[in-house]
Amino acid sequence: METVLSESLQPVLNLVPEVIASKAYSRGSEAQAVLLDDVATTIADPDTMLWLGLKDPDLPMLELVGKQLELTEEVIGDLHARHRLPKVMDYDEVVLIVAMTVEVRATDGMPSFGETQILIGPNFLLTTRRGAVSSHTELRKRLEKLPGRISRGPDYIATELLDLMIDRYNVAYDQFEKTVESVEQSLLLRGIEGLKVKKLYQIRRDFQRMHTMIAPLEEVCRRLSHIEMLPISAVERQHFGDLSDRVGRVDRLLDNLGNGLAFAFEAGMLIEQSKQTDTTRRLAAWAAILAVPTAIAGIYGMNFDNIPELKWKYGFLMSVVLMGTICSFMYYKFRQAKWL
Numbered sequence: 001m002e003t004v005l006s007e008s009l010q011p012v013l014n015l016v017p018e019v020i021a022s023k024a025y026s027r028g029s030e031a032q033a034v035l036l037d038d039v040a041t042t043i044a045d046p047d048t049m050l051w052l053g054l055k056d057p058d059l060p061m062l063e064l065v066g067k068q069l070e071l072t073e074e075v076i077g078d079l080h081a082r083h084r085l086p087k088v089m090d091y092d093e094v095v096l097i098v099a100m101t102v103e104v105r106a107t108d109g110m111p112s113f114g115e116t117q118i119l120i121g122p123n124f125l126l127t128t129r130r131g132a133v134s135s136h137t138e139l140r141k142r143l144e145k146l147p148g149r150i151s152r153g154p155d156y157i158a159t160e161l162l163d164l165m166i167d168r169y170n171v172a173y174d175q176f177e178k179t180v181e182s183v184e185q186s187l188l189l190r191g192i193e194g195l196k197v198k199k200l201y202q203i204r205r206d207f208q209r210m211h212t213m214i215a216p217l218e219e220v221c222r223r224l225s226h227i228e229m230l231p232i233s234a235v236e237r238q239h240f241g242d243l244s245d246r247v248g249r250v251d252r253l254l255d256n257l258g259n260g261l262a263f264a265f266e267a268g269m270l271i272e273q274s275k276q277t278d279t280t281r282r283l284a285a286w287a288a289i290l291a292v293p294t295a296i297a298g299i300y301g302m303n304f305d306n307i308p309e310l311k312w313k314y315g316f317l318m319s320v321v322l323m324g325t326i327c328s329f330m331y332y333k334f335r336q337a338k339w340l
Contacts, residue, residue, distance in 0.1 A: 018054050018055055018056060018057040018058070018061050019036065019052075019053070019054060020053040020054065020055050020129075020135065020136075020137075021051070021052070021053040021137070021140060022034045022035070022036065022039070022050070022051075022052045022053070023050070023051055023140075024042045024048050024049065024050050024051075025048065025049045025050075025051070025144075025147075025150050025151065026045075026047060026048045026049075027047060027147075027151055031144055034050060034052075036064060036065065036068060037068075039052065039065070039068035039069065039124075040067075040068045040069075040070070043069065043121075043122075043123055043124050045123075046122075046123055048123060049123050049124065049125070049150075049151075049153060049154060050123065050124040050125070051124070051125045051127075051140070051154070051157065052065065052124065052125070052126050052127070053126075053127045053128075053129075053136060053140075054126070054127070054128045054129070055128070055129045055130075055135075056129070056130055057079075057080075057128055059076075059080050062076050062079050062080050062128075063076060065126065066079070069121065069124060069126065071094070071119075072091065074091065075091055075094060075096065075119070078096055079096070079117060079119065079126075079128060082115065082130070083098045083115060083117075085098075085100070085212070085213065085216050086098055086099050086100055086213070086216045086217040086220045087216070087220060088220045088223055088224060090227075090229050092230055093121065093122065093230060093231070094119055094120060094121045094122075094231060095119070095120045095224075095229050095230075095231050095232060096117060096118070096119050096120075097117070097118040097119075097120070097158060097162070097220065097224070098115065098116075098117050098118075099115075099116050099117075099118070099162060099165055099217055099220075100113060100114070100115055100116075100213035100214065100217070101113065101114040101115065101116055101129075101131070101132040101133075101134075101165060101168065102168070102169055102172045102210055102213060102214065103132070103133050103134060103168060103171075103172055104171075104172045104175035104176050104179075110176075110179070110202070110203075110206055111172055111176060111206050111209075111210050112131070112133065113131060113209065113210075113213060114129065114130055114131030114132030114133070115129070115130045115131060115132070116128070116129050116130075116132055116161070116165065118158045118161055118162075120154050120155055120158050120231040120232065121154060121231060122230075122231060123153070123154065124154060125154035125157050125158065127161065134168065136161060136164065139160060139161065139164050143157065143160065152235075152236075153233070153236075154231065155231055155232045155233055155236040156236055156239070158236075159236055159239040159240060159243060162217075162221065162240075162243050163243060163246070166243065166246050166247060166250060169214055169247075169250045170250060172210070173250060173253055173254065173257070176207070176210070176257070177257055179203065180203070180207075180257060180260065180261050180264075183199075183200065183203060183261070183264065184260065184261070184264035200265070203261070204261065204265075207254075207257070207258055207261065208258075210254065211251070211254045211255070211258065214247065214250060214251055214254065215247075215251045215254075217247045218244050218247040218248045218251060219244075221240045221241070221243040221244035221247060222240075222241070222244040224237065224240040225237045225238065225239075225240040225241035225244060226241075281339040282339065282340060284339070285330075285334040285339040285340050286340075288330060288334075289327050289330045289331055289334070290327075292323055292326045292327055292330065293323040293327065296319055296322065296323055297323075300319065
């Protein structure tokens, strides 16, 4: 289990695997681990900020945390719900940001998807992860070394979390681009038949899902930068605007990657059609050549008495020479036309 809590609380929190970290930050003092039963007491101090991280929490856990944070049933319900796209929900006192995580598996180079929820309160931040492989532990440790930044409040930490996810989008893009490049090379070199259609379909489906999950986050960040929300300061609204530009750049890169994959697919189709056309021409040319001896042999194979040159001494030789001459001439012409 991931954790950054003190050793004294470790045996207790081992019984709650959903809790990744629960720490309180105050000016001029080190971060302190906080038990779930002490959350309400901790956030009662306006000079203290709580950062609580959960992973795959069930409804009872969310209800317990919600009671400590004095969240409404609507907020708890939205925290428990599975969201398909990024969104932002304003509940006056708190703001919920839903973002999708995209990470590329090292085993097969295909993306895996998850969900991260960021609940911003007056002096607390609640993060929940579902399906996401990478944690926020490194970011937490980095901010703990910079107390001046972490003291800027939960809205600032929320921008840092989104910035971290956008960095992971770029990493996923770079890794997925390598997978697409190998597919493009296979399409251009061997055509559609050289690539499994099932894998090609999976790549295009995952790419479309990747684009769909990232693109709406640009509008979410833009909304956070333009609309006044109680837990978000004017300074951090500008930071959300910068994040919107970053997401837009990643989205444009994905568009270019998708266009490249589509062009490669079309080129593979054209190469396959060209191969089929070439095969058809070859078959047609050989069929025309073989039709000559077949026709001559068929005529002289008819059971009639009065067939010209039927009794001639050199009739068989002349028929073979005639067939060979005509076939050779046709073969020369087909070679000249590049059908053979």
